[in-house]
Amino acid sequence: KMAGWLRGTVKEVVSGDTVVIAGAVKSGPAPEKRLTLSSIIAPKLGKRDGTSKDEPFAWQSREFLRSRVIGQQVVFKVDYVVEQLQGREFGSVFLGQENMAVSIVAAGLAKVRTGQQNSPYIENLKKAEEQAQAAHVGLWTKDPAAQAAAVRNVPIGEEGNSANAIIAAVGKGKPVTGIVEQVANGGMLRITLLPDYHQATVVVSGVQAPSMGRRAAPPTAADGGPAAPSAATIAAASNAEPYAVEAKALAESRALHREVRLVLEGVDKFNNLFATVLVPGAPPAGGEDSLAELLVRAGYAKCVEWSLNMMVSGSQKLRDLERTAKAEKRAIWTNYVAPPSTQGKLSDAFTGKVVEVASGDCVVIKDAATGVERRVQLSSIRAPRPATRDRAAEPWATDAKEFLRKRLVGREVEVKMEYTRKVPGMGEEAERLLAFGNVETVPDKGEEKQNVGEMVVARGFATVIKHRSDEERSGVYEKLVECEDIAKAAKRGVHSAKEPAANRINDVSTPGNAAKAKQYLPFFQRAGKMLGVVEYVLSGHRLKVTIPKEGVTIVFAPSGIKTPQRAQGAQHGKPAVGGEPFADEAVAFTREAALQHDCELNVETMDRGGTFLGSITISPATSAGRPLDLALALVKAGLARIQPGMEPSRLTNGTALADAQRAAKEARLKIWASWTPEQDKVEDEDEEEAGAGGAATGGSRAREVMEVVVTEVVDAGEFYVQRVGEPRVQWVADQVRTAGAADPPAIPPELRAGSLCLAQYSLDKQWYRAYVEKAHPGAYDVFFVDFGNRERVVDRCVRPIDAALAAVPPQALQCSLAYLKVPQGAHEYAGEARALLGQLLSGGQTLVATVVGKEKPGPKDNARHPKWAGNRSVVTLVEAGTNADVAVELLCAGLARLPKLKRVRDPAAREAITALASFEDEAKEARRGLFVYGDPGDSEDEEPAAPKAGAWGKPR
Numbered sequence: 028k029m030a031g032w033l034r035g036t037v038k039e040v041v042s043g044d045t046v047v048i049a050g051a052v053k054s055g056p057a058p059e060k061r062l063t064l065s066s067i068i069a070p071k072l073g074k075r076d077g078t079s080k081d082e083p084f085a086w087q088s089r090e091f092l093r094s095r096v097i098g099q100q101v102v103f104k105v106d107y108v109v110e111q112l113q114g115r116e117f118g119s120v121f122l123g124q125e126n127m128a129v130s131i132v133a134a135g136l137a138k139v140r141t142g143q144q145n146s147p148y149i150e151n152l153k154k155a156e157e158q159a160q161a162a163h164v165g166l167w168t169k170d171p172a173a174q175a176a177a178v179r180n181v182p183i184g185e186e187g188n189s190a191n192a193i194i195a196a197v198g199k200g201k202p203v204t205g206i207v208e209q210v211a212n213g214g215m216l217r218i219t220l221l222p223d224y225h226q227a228t229v230v231v232s233g234v235q236a237p238s239m240g241r242r243a244a245p246p247t248a249a250d251g252g253p254a255a256p257s258a259a260t261i262a263a264a265s266n267a268e269p270y271a272v273e274a275k276a277l278a279e280s281r282a283l284h285r286e287v288r289l290v291l292e293g294v295d296k297f298n299n300l301f302a303t304v305l306v307p308g309a310p311p312a313g314g315e316d317s318l319a320e321l322l323v324r325a326g327y328a329k330c331v332e333w334s335l336n337m338m339v340s341g342s343q344k345l346r347d348l349e350r351t352a353k354a355e356k357r358a359i360w361t362n363y364v365a366p367p368s369t370q371g372k373l374s375d376a377f378t379g380k381v382v383e384v385a386s387g388d389c390v391v392i393k394d395a396a397t398g399v400e401r402r403v404q405l406s407s408i409r410a411p412r413p414a415t416r417d418r419a420a421e422p423w424a425t426d427a428k429e430f431l432r433k434r435l436v437g438r439e440v441e442v443k444m445e446y447t448r449k450v451p452g453m454g455e456e457a458e459r460l461l462a463f464g465n466v467e468t469v470p471d472k473g474e475e476k477q478n479v480g481e482m483v484v485a486r487g488f489a490t491v492i493k494h495r496s497d498e499e500r501s502g503v504y505e506k507l508v509e510c511e512d513i514a515k516a517a518k519r520g521v522h523s524a525k526e527p528a529a530n531r532i533n534d535v536s537t538p539g540n541a542a543k544a545k546q547y548l549p550f551f552q553r554a555g556k557m558l559g560v561v562e563y564v565l566s567g568h569r570l571k572v573t574i575p576k577e578g579v580t581i582v583f584a585p586s587g588i589k590t591p592q593r594a595q596g597a598q599h600g601k602p603a604v605g606g607e608p609f610a611d612e613a614v615a616f617t618r619e620a621a622l623q624h625d626c627e628l629n630v631e632t633m634d635r636g637g638t639f640l641g642s643i644t645i646s647p648a649t650s651a652g653r654p655l656d657l658a659l660a661l662v663k664a665g666l667a668r669i670q671p672g673m674e675p676s677r678l679t680n681g682t683a684l685a686d687a688q689r690a691a692k693e694a695r696l697k698i699w700a701s702w703t704p705e706q707d708k709v710e711d712e713d714e715e716e717a718g719a720g721g722a723a724t725g726g727s728r729a730r731e732v733m734e735v736v737v738t739e740v741v742d743a744g745e746f747y748v749q750r751v752g753e754p755r756v757q758w759v760a761d762q763v764r765t766a767g768a769a770d771p772p773a774i775p776p777e778l779r780a781g782s783l784c785l786a787q788y789s790l791d792k793q794w795y796r797a798y799v800e801k802a803h804p805g806a807y808d809v810f811f812v813d814f815g816n817r818e819r820v821v822d823r824c825v826r827p828i829d830a831a832l833a834a835v836p837p838q839a840l841q842c843s844l845a846y847l848k849v850p851q852g853a854h855e856y857a858g859e860a861r862a863l864l865g866q867l868l869s870g871g872q873t874l875v876a877t878v879v880g881k882e883k884p885g886p887k888d889n890a891r892h893p894k895w896a897g898n899r900s901v902v903t904l905v906e907a908g909t910n911a912d913v914a915v916e917l918l919c920a921g922l923a924r925l926p927k928l929k930r931v932r933d934p935a936a937r938e939a940i941t942a943l944a945s946f947e948d949e950a951k952e953a954r955r956g957l958f959v960y961g962d963p964g965d966s967e968d969e970e971p972a973a974p975k976a977g978a979w980g981k982p983r
Contacts, residue, residue: 084136481503548630591609772827
């Protein structure tokens with residue numbers, strides 16, 4: 028064994044004279060050593076941004092070394108260290124018996140450089156150089172044409188390197204060769220495409236690997252507390268997701284600086300190129316391996332449907348590999364637990380609670396094991412059909428439904444599923460798959476277990492279906508036939524010659540009946556407590572209640588409380604209304620607790636919309652149950668609050684409601700998850716101000732905080748976002764999809780600038796809402812109001828828009844970053860700043876935006892343009908979960924500057940700018956971006972002041 032010699036695998040070839048060698052480990056990332064070959068110097072590659080070109084033969088030199096040693100086991104030794112070069116290590120590398128330094132010098136792709144310290148093989152190097160000079164090879168060529176051809180013509184900027192241009196030149200599903208220059212994470216690579224040297228950031232199709240994270244923003248030091256960490260500490264901090272390092276290490280070991288084959292799949296709206304990456308197979312098998320399959324098989328990536336849909340082939344294999352990785356709990360799936368599914372084969376038997384009786388032969392049961400509501404048809408029987416919009420109820424339908432409602436709602440039952448059957452839909456509806464089963468009640472005190480189907484048939488509210496011999500049927504079919512014979516003999520229900528009693532109910536619960544409803548108010552107030560049935564749950568606290576004694580159906584709500592508002596789509600020209608958090612949970616709670624239950628209500632008053640207000644108590648479904656005060660139960664569960672400004676002493680159970688709300692706040696339940704005692708103080712102050720006639724209008728207000736995804740980056744100073752969870756986005760998409768599927772007009776519409784329309788986007792051929800910015804002969808320049816991007820479309824790709832759809836506000840919110848001055852327009856760094864911001868905001872990740880100010884349109888702006896619908900929000904953006912600040916990344920890259928504090932008056936803005944100053948200083952010291960020639964910010968008087976937080980900014 029030779030002293031000082033080590034073994035390792037070449038992980039990366041930086042240039043013709045520098046390599047990165049990884050050591051051998053059993054698992055996890057391997058230790059690395061960066062080694063420059065002793066006593067030689069190779070030509071330098073140009074910079075990616077095009078500020079410098081390759082030196083002659085730089086690419087050939089790097090490729091000579093890369094093609095021989097990448098991924099190979101080598102023997103190496105450190106010959107000497109040069110402290111003046113930050114401790115750079117120089118050494119000798121052998122591939123078998125081949126000295127790589129001698130080989131590259133002999134090929135004329137590097138020169139010998141002598142100094143105070145030299146390679147032990149300096150004489151061999153000099154001899155090889157003399158031979159290369161004599162042969163006029165490589166760097167020693169005398170041919171000017173050969174020297175000129177030895178410099179790559181690398182495309183610079185977005186013109187040739189954009190994903191759309193690359194896929195247009197190559198074609199979707201077509202292969203292209205490239206060399207992986209960098210691995211950002213397991214699923215994102217920077218690749219040089221051959222033979223034209225296009226630079227592309229490629230996302231591996233079909234999968235998503237854990238993120239390596241970004242530098243987090245510094246925490247603000249409290250008064251008298253410890254100081255905030257330094258910029259260096261923040262920069263060194265890692266917030267990588269679990270298994271991100273392992274995923275990146277796997278990708279580097281198989282792909283970095285390898286020649287790979289790409290199958291181009293598509294481009295997303297952020298101009299990211301998606302491709303299937305085929306890496307060289309591991310020896311001795313050879314061949315090619317899919318990088319996505321390697322990652323998924325190891326449990327280092329998960330499949331994502333929207334990306335899988337881009338793939339020409341191989342998506343099903345990725346799904347199968349992910350299923351196997353989940354089953355074996357590999358890596359990211361270590362703690363994976365399969366979620367309950369409402370699809371696939373139904374379980375043979377389950378226990379649950381009856382939530383709703385849809386008809387005399389159909390019930391909705393909440394599965395106790397999964398919490399999923401299942402619609403179960405009673406096997407082998409048919410009850411009269413209830414009323415629909417298109418037809419009246421069949422005789423005895425109401426009686427059959429009421430019979431089951433009284434006996435089943437809120438009761439625990441046992442269900443044995445038996446068969447499914449497809450039935451044709453009504454009208455234009457598609458066929459439906461119905462699930463049939465036997466339902467038996469769980470006995471209450473003093474009761475016996477009963478089969479629900481037998482109960483209904485025996486009472487004469489359903490008939491037994493006459494099955495064909497090859498059809499499935501109920502397991503108690505014979506008993507059902509016996510029960511039907513009994514009902515026929517007794518002439519009960521549908522077997523009776525008598526007509527059922529008329530169901531005369533005056534329904535004043537529909538919109539527009541407030542005047543009719545008000546006529547009942549004095550009678551209800553005099554009656555005191557009344558018995559009713561909850562027919563329908565309109566929202567978490569609004570119910571449709573039938574009062575049989577009075578023969579009327581009303582809308583009722585408990586006094587003094589309010590649940591979160593449900594989302595409502597645009598209709599009748601009214602814009603859509605977004606839902607509040609926990610609105611659906613409140614509806615589900617009320618539905619389970621009150622729907623179709625008997626109740627006792629006391630009407631106190633009525634609002635202007637025709638909703639009666641008072642107290643309501645839900646009757647128990649079993650003898651062991653207790654009456655439920657609905658208002659108190661909602662407040663206790665954190666799904667409702669006392670109306671702002673409502674004095675609890677004015678309510679019937681006000682003290683209990685106030686106590687329950689206080690307990691829910693302290694437990695941070697549901698709507699109080701982010702509650703703090705300070706919020707109550709602010710609300711109290713607001714109420715005092717309102718009581719004083721609104722005289723006090725000042726004071727600090729909490730800034731608006733919202734979760735968003737970025738849909739378009741125009742430049743570093745303008746981008747567009749959508750709110751996460753905004754129901755109007757999906758509603759608009761559904762409506763537009765329906766409108767786009769309709770037959771096109773025979774003659775394309777003639778639109779003027781300023782018109783709203785539907786336009787077809789060229790990349791995905793889908794229809795979206797758009798605003799006409801300019802009309803051309805046979806074409807239009809349009810702005811997509813829900814995403815913020817622009818395109819010129821021909822007249823056959825536009826359609827008129829429905830009035831209700833046009834009334835919904837634009838869902839793309841115009842934003843800019845707070846506290847920063849960024850290069851825009853013709854500035855030399857504008858393109859680089861936009862590219863970095865686009866990279867930071869891409870991938871559909873959820874970000875937290877805090878609005879610190881607003882900007883109105885300037886004199887030169889078109890104030891009627893939809894992008895100014897909500898003015899421009901000046902925001903700070905951080906990554907949800909990691910708190911990584913986008914402003915920090917721009918400042919560290921030297922692609923943004925901070926305003927001078929002397930020009931900032933707002934205290935909050937001064938504090939924020941001070942916290943960010945260390946990152947700007949870091950960029951200045953490293954001479955990055957704007958600061959490459961020093962600090963250009965001495966002409967501060969020529970620049971506008973930073974936006975003032977919490978106020979309207981200056982128009983642009």
